[in-house]
Amino acid sequence: MYRITVIPGDGIGVEVMEAALHVLQALEIEFEFTHAEAGNECFRRCGDTLPEETLKLVRKADATLFGAVTTVPGQKSAIITLRRELDLFANLRPVKSLPGVPCLYPDLDFVIVRENTEDLYVGDEEYTPEGAVAKRIITRTASRRISQFAFQYAQKEGMQKVTAVHKANVLKKTDGIFRDEFYKVASEYPQMEANDYYVDATAMYLITQPQEFQTIVTTNLFGDILSDEAAGLIGGLGLAPSANIGEKNALFEPVHGSAPQIAGKNIANPTAMILTTTLMLKHLNKKQEAQKIEKALQKTLMRGIMTPDLGGTASTMEMAEAIKEEIVKG
Ligand code: NAI
Ligand code: MG
Numbered sequence: 001m002y003r004i005t006v007i008p009g010d011g012i013g014v015e016v017m018e019a020a021l022h023v024l025q026a027l028e029i030e031f032e033f034t035h036a037e038a039g040n041e042c043f044r045r046c047g048d049t050l051p052e053e054t055l056k057l058v059r060k061a062d063a064t065l066f067g068a069v070t071t072v073p074g075q076k077s078a079i080i081t082l083r084r085e086l087d088l089f090a091n092l093r094p095v096k097s098l099p100g101v102p103c104l105y106p107d108l109d110f111v112i113v114r115e116n117t118e119d120l121y122v123g124d125e126e127y128t129p130e131g132a133v134a135k136r137i138i139t140r141t142a143s144r145r146i147s148q149f150a151f152q153y154a155q156k157e158g159m160q161k162v163t164a165v166h167k168a169n170v171l172k173k174t175d176g177i178f179r180d181e182f183y184k185v186a187s188e189y190p191q192m193e194a195n196d197y198y199v200d201a202t203a204m205y206l207i208t209q210p211q212e213f214q215t216i217v218t219t220n221l222f223g224d225i226l227s228d229e230a231a232g233l234i235g236g237l238g239l240a241p242s243a244n245i246g247e248k249n250a251l252f253e254p255v256h257g258s259a260p261q262i263a264g265k266n267i268a269n270p271t272a273m274i275l276t277t278t279l280m281l282k283h284l285n286k287k288q289e290a291q292k293i294e295k296a297l298q299k300t301l302m303r304g305i306m307t308p309d310l311g312g313t314a315s316t317m318e319m320a321e322a323i324k325e326e327i328v329k330g
Contacts (some may be wrong), residue, residue, distance in 0.1 A: 001030040001154040002284060005061035007054065009078070011258030012268035012316075013067025019270035019320035020065065022279050025294075026327035027289050029281075034061070038078040039069030039258070039320040055085060057250060063280045066253035069274065070260060070330055071292040079253070080123075083116050088244035089142065090149045091116040091281070093227040095234055097209075098271070100301040101310055103235035111214040112230060113153065114223025116244060121220045138174035138219065143181035149245075150217035151189045156164055157215075162186065164196040165226065189233035199226070206230055231255055238269025238309045241276035243283065252280040266315040269307040271297065274323065296326035 008017040024031065036054040043049045049069070058064045069078050071150065091114040096104045124135035147164070154162050164182040166175035179196055186194035197205065199222045205212060206229055218226065231240035240255035254272035262268055274297060281290035300322045306312030307319060314322070 001032060002062045003032045003034065003060070004280075005054075005057040005064040006033050006035050007038050007058075007064065007066045008035070009067040009069040010270050011068060011070055011259065011260050011263035012039050012256075013039070013069060013258050013268065014253065015263070015316050016270045016273035017065065017067040019316050020273040022317070022320045023274050023293060023323050023327070024277055025326045026296075027292065029286060038066075038082075040072055040075070041070075042078075043072070043075055049075050050081050054078075055082070057084060058082060058251065058268075060224075061249075063284060064249070064251040065273075065277065065280065066251055068254065068256060068258040070258040080121060082251060083244055086249045086251070087117065088246040088249060089115065089117050089145055090245045091155065091223060091253060092243040092245060093230070094228040094241060094275075094279070095227075097105050097234045098301055099241060099298050099304070100304065101235040101239065104207075104235065105192060105210055105233050108210055108234055110210070110221055111153070111157070111215050112227045112232075113146060113150040113217045114227060114234070115142055115218070115239060117220075118142050119220030120304050136171070136174050138177050140177055140181055143178045144185060144210050147182045147185035147217055150215050151185055151192060154192065154215040155189070159192075159214040161193040161195070161214040162189075163202075163213060163216050164194070165199050165202045165216055166196065167199050167222070167224055169198060175219070175295050182217065202226060203229060206233065227255060236269075236309055237272065238307065239271045239275070241272050241279055243276075243279040245283070250280070250283050252276045252283075266317060268316050269309050271301075271307075271314050274320070292327055292330075293323070296323045299326045 008014040036057045038050050094114040097108045120135045122137050168175040168179045237256035244251040278290040278293050305314045305322045
């Protein structure tokens with residue numbers, strides 16, 4: 001039995017979570033789901049975007065599923081706080097084309113590994129008489145740890161190449177350290193190819209030759225931006241899953257946010273959240289069950305059952321129901 005903490009959050013987070021849990025019910029795995037609160041609605045009710053109780057439930061769980069939250073300026077960000085408090089240092093963002101989906105590249109399969117604990121996301125900003133300054137923190141320890149994670153993951157997934165992405169020509173000290181540590185770790189994996197690109201060039205290569213990439217490893221902000229760009233290559237944010245992994249805990253969430261413009265209409269694409277559950281299943285060593293969901297999702301998309309963001313007419317729950325039926329059919 002697996003104890004899963006479920007944080008639906010705000011907006012479409014709630015809707016895609018309901019859809020994903022519906023699909024998980026088709027598997028022959030025993031889960032104990034415990035719901036927990038976070039985000040803006042939670043703040044309105046209890047004055048905190050991330051109550052202590054939620055943090056406790058995440059620490060205790062075998063894994064956590066997180067929908068999406070609305071972030072309001074001035075409020076503490078629930079997701080960034082969770083990543084930091086639980087030291088979920090690796091943010092894994094697979095970019096995999098799906099059949100039947102209108103997109104720029106129908107043949108991509110690579111992954112972006114984003115450092116999740118430092119960089120500009122430490123949020124150390126200060127007003128100055130001239131404007132403001134933000135502090136960018138890059139440590140050797142975190143750079144080494146994320147590089148090790150990337151090589152281990154690439155090896156496990158049968159990939160041959162890891163690419164570091166940085167801007168060490170301008171950020172000579174911070175990204176210089178990141179690049180140095182990457183190549184130190186690379187030397188421990190002589191059988192793997194290691195290379196590095198500047199982030200600006202990478203932004204272009206992602207459009208001109210994305211098939212080149214296998215595993216990209218990068219710092220927090222660049223990883224955030226490049227992974228949204230990469231989601232655009234395969235059909236948009238409605239399709240992009242992610243995992244936040246630490247030594248002790250793991251939290252799984254779609255890349256997208258709470259999408260307030262489409263919330264409450266039952267039209268959000270549940271695919272990203274459903275693929276997110278497959279990352280959780282793989283983390284729990286339930287690879288076969290993860291593949292069952294992936295196959296059922298692919299069949300559903302091939303039948304043209306998809307939400308409006310992909311040009312379809314299915315609702316969120318219609319798509320979830322179709323996927324569940326495909327799993328049951330086997
Ligand atoms: P967003 O990801 O919510 O939406 C961006 C665009 O993608 C919108 O046009 C939206 O309709 C579309 N979209 C996203 N997910 C979709 C889905 N599943 N199906 C169909 N269309 C989808 O990003 P945005 O608009 O920048 O932010 C909205 C709120 O979400 C903000 O408060 C932001 O802070 C928060 N946010 C939270 C995240 C998290 O919880 N991890 C991540 C990103 C944003
Ligand atoms: Mg983002």
